[in-house]
Amino acid sequence: ANLEGPWTCFRATVAFVKRSGTRHIVAALTAFARSKQVEIIAGIDHRGTSQEGLQDLLDAVGTAGRVIVFHNRLAFTFHPKVYLFKSDAAAEILVGSGNLTEGGLFTNYEASLRVQLDLTEPAQRAILKSVEDALDGWADPSKGTALSLDSRLLAKLVTHHKSGLEVTAT
Numbered sequence: 733a734n735l736e737g738p739w740t741c742f743r744a745t746v747a748f749v750k751r752s753g754t755r756h757i758v759a760a761l762t763a764f765a766r767s768k769q770v771e772i773i774a775g776i777d778h779r780g781t782s783q784e785g786l787q788d789l790l791d792a793v794g795t796a797g798r799v800i801v802f803h804n805r806l807a808f809t810f811h812p813k814v815y816l817f818k819s820d821a822a823a824e825i826l827v828g829s830g831n832l833t834e835g836g837l838f839t840n841y842e843a844s845l846r847v848q849l850d851l852t853e854p855a856q857r858a859i860l861k862s863v864e865d866a867l868d869g870w871a872d873p874s875k876g877t878a879l880s881l882d883s884r885l886l887a888k889l890v891t892h893h894k895s896g897l898e899v900t901a902t
Contacts, residue, residue: 748780
């Protein structure tokens with residue numbers, strides 16, 4: 733699947749985002765986000781996500797889209813990789829091991845499963861709903877693990893990352 737298909741919505745969740753990966757998609761993501769829905773959830777554990785990668789995503793989605801950072805203060809790692817492309821009639825879901833990094837997209841040994849859904853079929857709509865429910869849960873700020881990213885929070889993340897402090901919404 734790619735952003736140049738019939739899609740009206742793109743949602744993704746990845747453990748790590750780096751400019752090495754975003755540089756390959758930023759033009760297509762920017763064009764897509766001008767008129768369509770975009771939400772990307774990125775983990776910020778283990779220093780696997782870069783400031784530059786997050787900035788690329790913020791710039792690409794603009795004010796209409798959402799970038800969410802996910803971090804659990806407990807010793808758990810946010811590690812899913814799900815890419816969802818959706819229109820009114822169909823959806824494609826990629827679930828696999830590849831992050832939004834150059835290695836995850838191109839050079840590593842990675843595995844993914846691609847599922848194509850016909851949303852006129854109730855059973856296939858149910859599959860989509862279960863995926864969207866998971867994405868909604870990870871994006872829910874009330875759980876204390878997800879924060880909507882903006883330039884102010886990104887600057888705070890960079891400062892706190894250097895000092896080793898935890899980041900909160902306040």
